[in-house]
Amino acid sequence: MAKMKFNGFVDSIRGSVGGLVVRKGRRGKYTLSNKPDFTELTPSEAQAAQRKVFGQAVDYGKSVMADPDKLAFYKGLAEQKDMPAFSLCVADYLNPPSMDDLDLSAYEGKVGDSILITTHDDIGVVRVNVELTRTDGTNIEKGQAVELGIGNWAYIATVPVAAGTDIFIEANAFDRPGSKTVCSANPTVGMN
Numbered sequence: 001m002a003k004m005k006f007n008g009f010v011d012s013i014r015g016s017v018g019g020l021v022v023r024k025g026r027r028g029k030y031t032l033s034n035k036p037d038f039t040e041l042t043p044s045e046a047q048a049a050q051r052k053v054f055g056q057a058v059d060y061g062k063s064v065m066a067d068p069d070k071l072a073f074y075k076g077l078a079e080q081k082d083m084p085a086f087s088l089c090v091a092d093y094l095n096p097p098s099m100d101d102l103d104l105s106a107y108e109g110k111v112g113d114s115i116l117i118t119t120h121d122d123i124g125v126v127r128v129n130v131e132l133t134r135t136d137g138t139n140i141e142k143g144q145a146v147e148l149g150i151g152n153w154a155y156i157a158t159v160p161v162a163a164g165t166d167i168f169i170e171a172n173a174f175d176r177p178g179s180k181t182v183c184s185a186n187p188t189v190g191m192n
Helices: 045-065 068-081 085-094
Strands: 015-017 020-024 030-034 114-120 125-134 139-144 146-149 152-156 167-175 180-185
Touching (some): 045 068, 045 085, 114 125, 125 152
Antiparallel strands (some): 015 020, 020 030, 114 152, 125 167, 146 152, 167 180
């Protein structure tokens, strides 16, 4: 491996030429080495899966760049974060939303009761769907939660459920790229 020194004429160098590559290492020292050859390496299943997901993220970024309305949103946010809009789109795709446990403290099975949901996402959650079913799978009700503030949502019950009934509640939160996270609870109504 060769070592290089720079004078006032050449300030920096990077990239590759032929089969050689120039790298800037720690402490600002440059090295010249053979270009790595990965042609005979087969990626593991996990690597192949990650490459596929990253490819989908790049495709999402390209689709946003081609849509003026979506691009306007990401460009504004990218300027605030001092990063390229395309990179922000890819990062948004790769970071799905998350959700805290459902807050059932205000739900007693009455019409107008609230199921409170707290979501987290680097760019923001755009929709939360909630479904209530009986434990045998029979649908009680379903619909969209209302956003109360950034990351805080409330689903308002529209169907009464008798106290003592075992139910299943599922909330699905979606971000702009369509990534989803699911949170569920299996309460007995009126036993909070």
